[in-house]
Amino acid sequence: MRLENKIALVTGASGGLGGGICQAFAQQGADCVVVYHSKRSAAEETAATVKSYGRRALLCQADISQESEVKSMVQQALDTFGRLDILVANAGLGFCKPLMQTSLEDFEKMIRVNLIGTYLTVRHGAEPMLQQRAGKVITMSSVHGLRGSHWACLYEATKAGIANFTRGAAFDLAEYNIQINAIAPGAVPVPNDPPPDPDSELYQAWMNYTPCGRFGTPADVAAGAGYLASSDSDWVTGQVLSIDGGITAGPLIPSFIHYGPKPKM
Secondary structure: OOOOOOEEEEOOOOOHHHHHHHHHHHHOOOEEEEEEOOOHHHHHHHHHHHHHOOOOEEEEEOOOOOHHHHHHHHHHHHHHHOOOOEEEEOOOOOOOOOHHHOOHHHHHHHHHHHHHHHHHHHHHHOHHHHHHOOEEEEEEOOHHHOOOOOOOHHHHHHHHHHHHHHHHHHHHHHHHOEEEEEEEEOOOOOOOOOOOOOOOHHHHHHHHHOOOOOOOOHHHHHHHHHHHHOHHHOOOOOOEEEEOOOHHHOOOOOOOOOOOOOOOO
16 A cells, blocks of 8 residues: 555545545555544544544544644644644635626635635645655645636636645755645536536536546545655656646636526626
């Protein structure tokens, strides 16, 4: 198992991508710090899945936009496991609204969670790795951080920021033998989302523009995270790995403005 006896901390782990990443890490031998914001019952399910593979799980509540809570989250991991080998800054906020209907409050909230939250997680989560002179850090961008689309400019701004934050941080962390990379997922339905409607125009548009011809799954993203968390990626840093069925290989991604359903204003 390529992550045997490693300690991994994953934010936004109450199901969805974070839950899938925890499951994959546990399958590969890692103990997991399962961090959630408000969905404790879902996080407990993730922790139970980790334990089902014979690994240890620590449940931890934290608001990643608050520095004191991020520091506490990291300290709890160290108090329990004594070290931190893998850090996944997965928690984030989605948003869909036309530019001229957005507000400064909307943008500040998006920045606070997605950009500042990622920064705080990496800043404090990487600190124990400095003494170890080893570590793996994974951030979560998006295909929307690599391409533009209607009604998503605030979200896209933060996800693009995460991608370039990751590139810059790679230079600062390299001397400590810490590799940091980003994942840019494509369309991956998660439990909190409405199930895709195969008869909808939006579904058909995604299929037409996705060479692999299907939506992704949390397991697809988790497989990439497993690689980036392992020693197989020791010579990989500052990269953005698109796990999107090939959609960014083309010129654009489907836009909400052309296909229903329209967001509520």
